[in-house]
Amino acid sequence: MNQPMFILAEDTERTQGKSAQDSNIRAGKAVADAVRTTLGPRGMDKMLVDSSGNVVVTNDGATILEEMDIEHPAAQMIVEVAETQEEEVGDGTTTAAVLTGELLSHAEELLENDIHPTVIVEGYNEAARLAKEVVDAQTLDEELDDDLLEQVAESSMTGKGTGDVTADVLAEQVVAAVRHVSADGGIDRDSIHITTRTGSSSSATELVEGVIVDEEPVNENMPRSVEDATVAVLNMKLDVRESDVDTEYNITDVDQLNAAIEAEESELESYAKTLKEAGVDVVFCTKKIEDRVANYLANEGILAFSNIKSDDGKALARATGATQLGTLTELDTDDFGHVESISLRKFGEDELAFVEGGAAARAVTLLLRGGTEHVVDELERAINDAVDVTVAAIDEGGVVPGAGATEIAISDYIRSEAAGIEGRKQLAVEAYADAVDMLPRTLAENTGMDAIDALVDLRSRFEETGRAGIIAESRSGVIDDPLEYGILDPAAVKHEAVESATEAATMIARIDDVIAAE
Helix, strand or coil, X not given: CCXXXXXXXXXXXXXXXXXXXXXXXXXXXXXXXXXHCCCCCCCCCEEEECCCCCEEEECCHHHHHHXXXXXXXXXXXXXXXXXXXXXXXXXXXXXXXXXXXXXXXXXXHHHHCCCCHHHHHHHHHHHHHHHHHHHHHHXXXXXXXXXXXXXXXXXXXXXXXXXXXXXXXXXHHHHHHHHHCEECCEECHXXXXXXXXXXXXXXXXXXXXXXXXXXXXXXXXXXXXEEEEEEEEECCCECCCCCCXXXXXXXXXXXXXXXXXXXXXXXXXXXXXXXXXXXXXXXXXXXXXXXXXXXXXXXXXXXXECCCCHHHHHHHHHHHCCCEECCCCCXXXXXXXXXXXXXXXXXXXXXXXXXXXXXXXCCEEEEEEECCHHHHHHHHHHHHHHHHHHHHHHHCCCEEECCCHHHHHHHHHHHHHHCCCCCCHHHHHXXXXXXXXHHHHHHHHHHCCCHHHHHHHHHHHHHHHCCCEEECXXXXXXXXXXXXXXCEEEHHHHHHHHHHHHHHHHHHHCCCEEECCC
């Protein structure tokens, strides 16, 4: 009767109780520590090398965590925090990961002091609610004009490998791109495209009001540029039609062979004639254009591109006002788009088609330049973040002071409110404030300041003026008002970081049993 009962296979891996909690918390802290040194304008880069020798050099938290080969399930949850942050607001991934790791670190101390995980969860959730109140209170009551938005974009890009061009120049282009796709219904983020090309410095980056297609004409005799162009976007093959039924034709003499060849040629030529008669000047086709059709199109003076990406086809349709066509029968003028110009430009050995302007065009493209692939890849990540935070600032509730100013306000407010919370939950609330303090402390460390002295000075300055941040303006940084330096973050980034970090930390803290599943 006292024999043990096995409900799992004998070789099943299982970790229980404190061992499970320690393992999960250590894994989460390790992931957070991996990206901690990348935080802030003076953050360091990471070099990620895969088994094939491919190298990624970046200080973007989301990219680092995505590229890392992480197997531990609790560590994977930190990666999910960064992914959620990136998807929702586009920036603040490192902040969210570091905050999650610090919340876990303080939860570990509370657990060692016999604070029940449920109490920790309740305290953390209460502190998160207070933190979001502070973010709302810190939101600037000002209209988001272009100057403020450029400061938001520039703050996001600072320290992210923008090459030899200053971040303020790129910020102007980012805000111009966002404004270009803005309308009464909101911002069409999908209409902002990014194309990269090596071979020049990052100062050659430019904003194109239109779409850039990475394809060459299907025939070298086609025109190199077209002004005031009517555009057709096709989602069909321009080739000899194939029957759905297997059929054999017996040709018994030369006349029959010639008739078959003439019929085929007539069909192929009809594509070009139909498009020409419809007034089409440029054709973008997502599928194959047969060589003979390409020759007929060239003879008609039509510029054509084949096998363009499906996403490019959708972007071109939106940008030009065209409808993607699956057939050339019963064409209507409303099916076609219109652009001011289409031109081909050479970049090294490649040619790009610049599709600019148009009656229905709201699409823009940022053409990023850099000396190497690593440079343009990191610049692309920086620009994507800048675009996302600019959109978030406009769409989701304004901006707050950056440089750790909002975080120090959060920790100060949580501590003041913790005094009114009864029971052990107060310890968890205070621990949350200590965890938030790690963000400005890490900024200070990465700026070259003494972390403890900087945190003391930061709190003192905050109590005196109500706003203080860590400014990387000198060799070792200074404590000052971030608004005077134009350092701003979207309020949505702070809200999302608090929410996602709290959810992940409380979920991990509640786990007391890790069982290998089938």
